[in-house]
Amino acid sequence: MHALAGVNLTIERGEYVVILGHNGSGKSTLAQHLNTLLWPTQGAVWGKEWNTRDVKRTLDIRRTVGMVFQHPDNQIVATVVEEDVAFGPENLGIPREELLRRVDWSLEQVEMQAYRTRAPHQLSGGQKQRICIAGVLAMQPEVLVLDESTAMLDPQGRNEVLAIAHRLNREQGVTVVAVTHFMREAVDADRLIVMSEGRIVMDGPPRAIFQEREQLRQLHLDVPHVSALAAELHARFPGFPGNLLTVGEIVKEVKKWGAQYEVRNTQHEIRDTDFAAPDATRNTNH
Amino acid sequence: MSFELSRNIIIGQYIPGNTFVHRLDPRAKILVTLFLLFGISFTRSLIVSFVYLATMLVIVWSARVPLGFVLRPFVRGLPLILFFLGFSVLWLGWQEPAGIVFFQWGWIRITSNALLMAVLSLTRLISLLLLISLPTLTTPITQLTYGMESLLTPLGYVGLPVHDIAMIATISLRFVPILAEEMERVIKAQASRGGEIGALSWREPMQIGKAMLPLVVPLFVNAFRRAEEMAVAMEARCYVSGAGRTRFVQLHAHLIDYVVVVGMLCYVIAVWYGADLAFNAVLARFA
Numbered sequence: 001m002h003a004l005a006g007v008n009l010t011i012e013r014g015e016y017v018v019i020l021g022h023n024g025s026g027k028s029t030l031a032q033h034l035n036t037l038l039w040p041t042q043g044a045v046w047g048k049e050w051n052t053r054d055v056k057r058t059l060d061i062r063r064t065v066g067m068v069f070q071h072p073d074n075q076i077v078a079t080v081v082e083e084d085v086a087f088g089p090e091n092l093g094i095p096r097e098e099l100l101r102r103v104d105w106s107l108e109q110v111e112m113q114a115y116r117t118r119a120p121h122q123l124s125g126g127q128k129q130r131i132c133i134a135g136v137l138a139m140q141p142e143v144l145v146l147d148e149s150t151a152m153l154d155p156q157g158r159n160e161v162l163a164i165a166h167r168l169n170r171e172q173g174v175t176v177v178a179v180t181h182f183m184r185e186a187v188d189a190d191r192l193i194v195m196s197e198g199r200i201v202m203d204g205p206p207r208a209i210f211q212e213r214e215q216l217r218q219l220h221l222d223v224p225h226v227s228a229l230a231a232e233l234h235a236r237f238p239g240f241p242g243n244l245l246t247v248g249e250i251v252k253e254v255k256k257w258g259a260q261y262e263v264r265n266t267q268h269e270i271r272d273t274d275f276a277a278p279d280a281t282r283n284t285n286h
Numbered sequence: 287m288s289f290e291l292s293r294n295i296i297i298g299q300y301i302p303g304n305t306f307v308h309r310l311d312p313r314a315k316i317l318v319t320l321f322l323l324f325g326i327s328f329t330r331s332l333i334v335s336f337v338y339l340a341t342m343l344v345i346v347w348s349a350r351v352p353l354g355f356v357l358r359p360f361v362r363g364l365p366l367i368l369f370f371l372g373f374s375v376l377w378l379g380w381q382e383p384a385g386i387v388f389f390q391w392g393w394i395r396i397t398s399n400a401l402l403m404a405v406l407s408l409t410r411l412i413s414l415l416l417l418i419s420l421p422t423l424t425t426p427i428t429q430l431t432y433g434m435e436s437l438l439t440p441l442g443y444v445g446l447p448v449h450d451i452a453m454i455a456t457i458s459l460r461f462v463p464i465l466a467e468e469m470e471r472v473i474k475a476q477a478s479r480g481g482e483i484g485a486l487s488w489r490e491p492m493q494i495g496k497a498m499l500p501l502v503v504p505l506f507v508n509a510f511r512r513a514e515e516m517a518v519a520m521e522a523r524c525y526v527s528g529a530g531r532t533r534f535v536q537l538h539a540h541l542i543d544y545v546v547v548v549g550m551l552c553y554v555i556a557v558w559y560g561a562d563l564a565f566n567a568v569l570a571r572f573a
């Protein structure tokens with residue numbers, strides 16, 4: 001029995017990758033291989049030009065691949081926010097001047113400067129998770145791995161954290177690998193990886209992956225509501241694109257169709273069934 | 287036991303302020319506390335213990351710490367303290383030299399020396415309470431940890447893992463509010479299912495014990511899980527025990543800190559040898 005098997009994966013610099021998969025599919029195991037928290041029993045994991053098996057490179061790899069976990073409370077080491085942010089670079093032996101600069105910079109990146117002298121337990125979940133991200137940023141990583149880092153947060157906290165991850169990806173060129181159960185988060189990724197039973201079963205851009213609704217259903221995964229809606233509309237009106245991902249895209253498309261409808265409207269009556277989504281009736285029955 | 291545990295936790299109850307006592311280097315505070323602790327604990331002279339009580343009151347006053355707040359545990363424990371004092375007065379009643387015998391009835395004998403011992407214990411107790419409370423009331427607890435680490439550094443050369451000890455202390459302090467919150471949650475969860483921990487008084491130790499068990503077990507299980515996750519998270523942030531770390535927080539001792547440490551050391555020695563002599567000299571003058 002292997003937690004991971006036959007995984008063959010290259011993540012490019014600057015990518016925003018989201019990993020999906022049901023519980024126990026091996027997402028965390030894969031994530032922890034990326035920064036030497038785990039080693040493969042067979043095969044190899046390379047970070048830049050370093051093999052994770054090379055113990056001399058462990059610290060180099062860990063500072064390059066920063067990792068944020070699910071429970072913020074179990075990652076914050078110090079009793080004062082700024083001291084916690086300093087923890088990583090302290091471990092790396094960064095000289096003090098530079099250390100102070102990095103703490104300032106990291107807190108600024110996550111917009112938590114105002115809280116620097118607070119105790120962690122006085123912060124909200126989202127704020128705590130932002131501190132955890134700052135703590136990783138202070139090591140100036142090139143890759144940010146988020147293992148269900150938004151799972152414990154309310155929608156607002158989740159949006160705060162995601163906004164930061166996307167901004168770092170866009171502006172600082174940080175590669176992001178995010179493990180999540182929220183389909184909403186997957187939509188904004190460059191690339192989706194779907195795991196099952198320790199294997200990578202799907203790999204591609206979100207638009208293509210969310211087209212495969214049947215396969216996803218077999219893997220016990222939902223598709224985002226917007227994709228589902230677009231697919232239903234596509235089934236009903238073949239001319240409607242079935243691969244839409246965002247509310248904005250749907251609105252734009254519907255507006256276009258609305259204009260056509262007004263033309264058709266003058267020609268014949270609209271029947272009720274034109275608007276009934278086939279799945280909606282099916283869902284209410286069981 | 288109340289539901290609001292986190293509010294009742296005294297450890298590290300820092301009262302922010304900007305007095306001389308607050309500004310003192312944490313290492314100086316720890317050292318002075320140790321000197322005074324030594325002085326107060328080992329004196330057998332009533333005069334000396336009064337001098338220390340007065341000293342402590344002056345320090346508390348100068349730190350602007352409300353006296354009532356510091357003495358609250360003492361006031362709460364007063365019945366128990368008085369009980370033990372009364373007991374020891376009876377016990378010491380038969381010790382020689384007895385001094386003046388005020389009262390004797392059967393095996394009960396109240397002597398002046400026993401009473402003096404009781405007064406000595408009481409003043410000592412109050413002084414110690416004030417002394418022990420002061421550092422945490424006037425210093426953020428992290429500063430104290432760093433102070434402790436810095437003071438213990440020399441012991442690192444003989445193999446004491448000073449840095450690890452400081453790390454453990456910091457993480458423990460970090461977990462205090464978390465575990466308190468968790469405990470509150472567990473108590474509430476038990477209460478909502480009919481557990482009665484909140485309603486029991488300490489007069490029923492067996493029931494308390496029985497009610498505590500389903501409370502302590504999940505707390506421990508959670509604590510272990512947390513500790514494990516914390517260890518992984520620390521490793522992910524390049525933690526390697528001890529060597530080669532730089533420090534974000536740095537303590538700076540000023541001249542005044544040295545003056546205070548040396549001054550207080552001299553003071554303790556002077557009081558130790560001098561207070562009785564001075565007192566007797568004054569008495570002789572008036573006699």
Ligand SMILES: Nc1ncnc2c1ncn2[C@@H]1O[C@H](COP(=O)(O)OP(=O)(O)OP(=O)(O)O)[C@@H](O)[C@H]1O
Nearest residue numbers: 002003004021022023024025026027028029030148
């Ligand atoms: N320490 C361990 N020892 C043995 N088996 C483990 C260990 N950790 C995980 N596993 C197993 O490895 C497999 C993958 O676990 P992993 O934690 O990577 O899943 P996951 O996709 O992250 O799940 P989740 O969504 O619940 O976080 C599971 O079958 C799990 O039981």
Ligand SMILES: [Mg+2]
Nearest residue numbers: 027028029148
């Ligand atoms: Mg996981």
